[in-house]
Amino acid sequence: MRKKKEIRTYIGQHFQTMTSDEREKRGRLLHEELYSDKIWKDAGVIATTIDTYREVPTRDLIERAWAENKQVVIPKTEVKSHALMFYSLSSFSKLKQMGHGLLEPDPARCAFVPEDELDLVIVPGVAFNVAGYRIGFGGGYYDRFLGCYKGPTVSFAFSFQMFSRLPIESHDIPVQRIVAENP
Ligand SMILES: Nc1nc2c(c(=O)[nH]1)N(C=O)[C@@H](CNc1ccc(C(=O)N[C@@H](CCC(=O)O)C(=O)O)cc1)CN2
Numbered sequence: 001m002r003k004k005k006e007i008r009t010y011i012g013q014h015f016q017t018m019t020s021d022e023r024e025k026r027g028r029l030l031h032e033e034l035y036s037d038k039i040w041k042d043a044g045v046i047a048t049t050i051d052t053y054r055e056v057p058t059r060d061l062i063e064r065a066w067a068e069n070k071q072v073v074i075p076k077t078e079v080k081s082h083a084l085m086f087y088s089l090s091s092f093s094k095l096k097q098m099g100h101g102l103l104e105p106d107p108a109r110c111a112f113v114p115e116d117e118l119d120l121v122i123v124p125g126v127a128f129n130v131a132g133y134r135i136g137f138g139g140g141y142y143d144r145f146l147g148c149y150k151g152p153t154v155s156f157a158f159s160f161q162m163f164s165r166l167p168i169e170s171h172d173i174p175v176q177r178i179v180a181e182n183p
């Protein structure tokens, strides 16, 4: 079984071999599967992240949610406490580039949304298994968050992000549903 760091490097390299068009196209196919699901239809408030080029895309899903009059919330990382704070995003222009390279909502221009208002949380990840266990970028932010959040959770995975064996630690909490490509 490979170590987390090796898996992160391997997946990052695989993403680099994909064109952004391919990434977008394959991402949309995964998203379509969620749009027809009850957990999407029932959700008024959806939490997701702003994708990097090493992740399944999220921007078209955010636009779809806005078009369906859903509220989209994006986490901001609290570095000291390793907590995620969610803010409502109404436009991509209200994002701010952070030192760690990710785009986060600008709290000066986005409203804070408490965790208990989230109807569906789309959890980012690097690698997954069918049981919903995941490896992230290593901040432990979602592991901590998922320890408290009890609502529906889902992650998207390209086929190369699915592993039959993953190093799982006691603090890891699985997502309820993985929407993955058919291998
Ligand atoms: N697009 C996207 N946004 C996201 C996440 C994600 O996985 N994807 N997150 C998912 O959690 C949160 C941010 N996660 C982060 C994880 C690590 C570091 C970070 O600074 N890492 C250090 C190394 C830390 C270590 O080695 O322990 C670094 O890069 O220097 C920052 C943010 C929230 N937003």
Ligand SMILES: Nc1ncnc2c1ncn2[C@@H]1O[C@H](COP(=O)(O)OP(=O)(O)OP(=O)(O)O)[C@@H](O)[C@H]1O
Residues within 6 Å of the ligand: 004, 124, 125, 134, 135, 136, 137, 138, 139, 140, 141, 142, 143, 144, 147, 169, 171, 172
């Ligand atoms: N519930 C928790 N309470 C305290 N520390 C935690 C918890 N979950 C994870 N950690 C710590 O956070 C660090 C990163 O954890 P891990 O490598 O599992 O992150 P990850 O799953 O890749 O990241 P993320 O959850 O942000 O996507 C580890 O040092 C781990 O011990």
